[in-house]
Amino acid sequence: MTALSKSWERAVVPLFILAAWEVFSRSGFLPAALLPAPSVVLHTWGDWIFGFDETSQANTGRWFADALSSAMRVAAGYGIAVISGVLLGIAIGWWRWVERTVEPTIQMLRPVPPVSWIPLAIIWFGIANKPAIFLVFLGAFFPILMNTIHGVKTADRNLIRAASMMGATEQQLLRHVVFPAALPSIFAGLRIGIGAAWMLTVTAEMVAVKSGLGYVLWDSYYFLRYDLVLAAMASIGLLGYATDALIKVLMSAALHWQHGSTLQSREG
């Protein structure tokens, strides 16, 4: 009963907005093409996915292929960012000499917005997957790196003492103490990183790639198909939400030991 009324509570505002939008679009106040009604967007979206009546023209039935090519770019760039960001972050956080030699360069590169790399990315990698993967990597790398460094530096020194009292070598300290201690912070970085990854895939696809959800979005804009634009926006939002939810599941599995010791765990 309470669960049901809770989900009802959550749905009230979105349902109201959708209904108002539907009514507004059909009222003829604006040309229907400029702000397609939700029902129209849903119809187009359906055709894009299942291809029943070609309302989405050349895109009909191609949604899974588009979503997959975007998702693969995210996965590739994000995967590289996770591995390099965590490893380099641990090295910078742990060894002073690595910090001294690498940190200044990183601090110089970090404030440069990833999207401003687009021209160079196209020159270097051409128009295909590679520039998109490169941009995704740039966007996800820095939040993951910074959070990993923070996690390592704030690891409890006493735990390191306890482990070295039990005979841990430096490598064991990193693996069995520093890494798990930094994990909550690393996951915070992973969640910021995945948002950046989707943002940059879509941006790259609008400019430098000829496939994927971002490409469909930008292409439909040129052809004045705002229903497809909205369907593409919703698709990107949905996939972004799904990947974030996946990371949250991984996080609560990896950090289950925090249950009962943090504010967050108070929520049911």
Next chain:
Amino acid sequence: MASIDLRNITKIYRDAKRKRDLLAIDNVSLSVEKNEFLCLLGSSGCGKSTLLNMIAGFEKPTEGTVTVGGTPVDGPGADRGMVFQQANLMPWLPVWENVAFHLRLKGWRKADRRDAAQEYIDMVGLRGFENHFPAELSGGMSQRVGIARALLLNPQVILMDEPFAALDAQTKMDMQEELVAIWQKQRCTVVFVTHSVDEALVLGTRVAVMTSRPGRIRELIALDLPRPRDTTGPRFNDHKRHILNLIREEGMQQRQAAVA
């Protein structure tokens, strides 16, 4: 041969920011025999932890040498089990994994680690809590996990830094009894830091009373009292009176030094 040998130990903490050095330990020499239970007694800030950390290998003496079992100490190692003032358990590992952490480092298989941990978990009376996480334990229980973890190393030497300071009187008494029983069974050497005269007299075979900063050994007192210790007996109280007098004198000198 003594189990622990401190020879002419001096420790100076260099304070780079304030450009002032702090003499924490001033020329301390001390030998602890095998199977001894030595209590280091002294007021707050007199350098007890510093001394213990040098035996453990976390700190290096500025001058002098520390040897344990005949070999000079050069960094921490599993031959010296330490029980910290805060339990310092890995919060992401359940109780049994914390107790068997040393075996994890040695690459033992999970089932073997689990079996080995059980003996020590039983020893400190935590059966039934094997799969609890540190956040789910009380302070006294965490402290017992820390003790089990140090015992599993089966070390020649156990170092304890005020492990019971944060416990209530009843739990403290239970844990002291347990600790003495374990020490008698395991035949190891214990150095136990405390600032409680009663605790030192209940536990130790010898008490080293330290001076206030800089830390020196003021007096070494051998306790030939039978166990379990009778905390109301006349000999216990003679010792107590004597030590309290030492501490009082120490405090007075300290104050005069401050006035002068």
